[in-house]
Amino acid sequence: MTAAPRRPRPDRRVERSKQALRDALIALMHEHPYERISVADIAERANVGRSTFYVHFADKDDLLVDGIDQLKAWLRERGDAPEVTPAHPALAFVRPMIEHAEQQRALFRALVGRGGAVQVSEELHRMLAELVRVALGGKATVAKRRPAPEEAIAEVVVGAFMALLRWWLERDSAMTAAEVEATFTRQLLPGLAGWTRR
Amino acid sequence: MTAAPRRPRPDRRVERSKQALRDALIALMHEHPYERISVADIAERANVGRSTFYVHFADKDDLLVDGIDQLKAWLRERGDAPEVTPAHPALAFVRPMIEHAEQQRALFRALVGRGGAVQVSEELHRMLAELVRVALGGKATVAKRRPAPEEAIAEVVVGAFMALLRWWLERDSAMTAAEVEATFTRQLLPGLAGWTRR
């Protein structure tokens, strides 16, 4: 009953192939570093002709970007449940991200760890930095210049977080998610003290 | 008069070729991302036959590692002059690194920025983390487990630093080196408060 313009109803075959390719890439990234995975590998794992790959994606990186979009969607969907009030609005992302990472540990390690594609880490960094920046400074990006602009602070916070996250994911450290969060908060909250929004 | 074992006196041709290749890689990294630079490009820029490249280096990454070693040597050589007493021993590296980065801005941007080789950033990260870890915990790595091991703190500190450094290098921000340092210290020093060595 939607009044939306007619949608041609996507062809099942297309969806199946694309999804198979997405899944194949992720599966392979659990086994080999992104760099070493070839289009042929992906197609084979997906049970799809190599030609078919190029029907749907321009190249390996294109598929990756597509995958990143799915990850972003997934992260947004499990909207950052504000169950527990964060110690500081700029750190609201910490708890949910750590929880997601723990739930999908293997996936996150493959994506954001050593063998992962740099672009994934960069995009995640960008997303989080955006969140922090907004939490710190409000909407007006063009606000007055200060010695320490929100952007710089956001970089510090997110850089620290990503490094700690990677460290935690890559070693089989005995640290629990809660301990990781506590460590991070203990190290960064004090420095954010003066930044009670404005 | 050194009692060192006899050195076969290196052939000039070898040194010239190797150095030309090293320089060529660096020069090219100012223009293109590392990924897109081919061995042929490097050899051509160095005015050297492509075969010659493989006489001296196993592949592109091998040359890169060689370059990293030079960078490390350079950094050590300009020993971190302890002119100014750092706010905290674990932050002793901050001032010198920022100064080096400012002096060799273009180089650092090429090495550690977006188009740079991941390995360079990783190695730098490793080096700095090692410094911080030592400054925090002393020699005994095997010491008693604590909820927040030195390693984790070091990751936080260095991750934050690298992110801020990259951010600073990549935009032509009007921030001065001193301001960058101040921002970083202001954000991280408080969190290190309880960590007065032990």
Add this chain to the structure above:
DNA sequence: AGAGTTGCTGGACATCGCGTCCAGGAATGG
């Protein structure tokens, strides 16, 4: 259910970068 559209296939092809090898010529060190 049938017609028409669309996607899948696998194989061929050209291109590129890699890493190896060699034999003749050039530079170097003793």
Add this chain to the structure above:
DNA sequence: CCATTCCTGGACGCGATGTCCAGCAACTCT
């Protein structure tokens, strides 16, 4: 000045990329 070592450029095989096509299969829509 001679023996050694390096440089060279070219050829080779390999693997990956991205394009193209023609026949077959699957799907959508009516």
